[in-house]
Each structure stands twice: as C-alpha cells, then as structure tokens.
Amino acid sequence: MSTEAPTSMETETVASKTKLESNTLPPKPKFEPLKAHEMSDGRIQFRKVSVPPHRYSPLKKYWMDIYTPIYEQMKVDIRMNLKARKKCADFVQAFMLGFDVPDAIALLRLDELYVESFEIKDVKTLRGEHLSRAIGRLSGKGGKTKFAIENATKTRIVIADTKIHILGSFANIKIARDSLCNLILGSPAGKVYSKLRQVTARLAERF
Structure with missing residues (x-):
C-alpha cells in the first residue's frame, strides 16, 4: 500500500467529483393529474x-x-x-x-369578466314618481342611454326594476357604474355623455 500523499491534480479530481455528486438532484416526481372527485376528497x-x-x-x-x-x-x-x-x-x-x-x-x-349588482336605493333613496323618473333616465328613450353607456364602456347592463347588473372588466364596470349613479342622482344625460367620453378617452390612451 502506497503511503504517498495524493498529488494536487488527484485532489482536484476527487473534489470535483464529490461536488458534482452533491449538486446532482434526484429526478422530479411525475404525478398523474387529479380527477375531479379526487380534488374534493371524493365528495360531490x-x-x-x-x-x-x-x-x-x-x-x-x-x-x-x-x-x-x-x-x-x-x-x-x-x-x-x-x-x-x-x-x-x-x-x-x-x-x-x-x-x-x-x-x-x-x-x-374570459377570466377578467365580472358581474356587479346594486340597487337604486344604494345610491339615493327615491320613491314614487322620483323613482320612476330615475329608472327612465337610466334607460333613456328606447334604451338609448343604456346602449350608449354599454358601447362606451364595453359592458353589458341589465336594469331589472330597481336592480342594476353590470357585466364587464373591473375598470369598465367602475366607469359604467359611475355614469349610472350620476343619472340616478339627477344629472342630465348630455352631461353624463360628455364626462363618459372624457373618461373613456383617457382610458384608451392609457392602454
């Protein structure tokens, strides 16, 4: 048996081999995708x-x-x-x-679509003819006002009695909701259109 000390080259080779072995990771486990009933622990x-x-x-x-x-x-x-x-x-x-x-x-x-719902009374308490006029302002003649807000904000709006539902992206829902709230509070349709054009123009420039 040789008692000579290992040369520097032999030492570097052993060290490199040890380092390589320590850095080698086991292969990643492969799991089969879970089925629907397995994700819920078998519960329907x-x-x-x-x-x-x-x-x-x-x-x-x-x-x-x-x-x-x-x-x-x-x-x-x-x-x-x-x-x-x-x-x-x-x-x-x-x-x-x-x-x-x-x-x-x-x-x-589409993952970025949401539905937001609110009632007219959440914005302002109205009764009788005041409530009817507010609903009329939201729709406009022949639905003109509602369609204009939908087209400008790329949303869909449903006015069901005193409840309002808006379908669209988060940012567009906010713009449509603000316009509808202004109409409920009594703003003329022309003023709402003007502000809506300004907001949608800024939004278009941003994106």
Missing part, C-alpha cells in the same frame, strides 16, 4: 341557484345553448329541477340576472 360538490319567475321561460327556451358550452368546455354537469325551479352550477347565474346567453357564456371563456 354542487350549487343551487334559484330561478326568478320572469327568467323561467327564457331558461327553458335557451336551455341547450346554456347547457352545451358548460358541459363541453367546463366539464361541469348541470341539470334543471323542474319542481323546485333550481339549477346547478354558478356559471349561468348571469343569465338569471337577465343577460343574454352569449354574454353569460363569455364568463366561461
């Missing part, structure tokens, strides 16, 4: 959404238009309880609020 998850009486007939009419994209794209089962008039899954709740089918389906495809 569901949600019930009440159907307002005035949306029951449209729901039956457009049922397949609603069911098909939800089942095919989201892989979510959905069914209608004809006795209790409730439906499962929360993806079509926008339809229940009064939005058209394409608008409701857009919530499935």
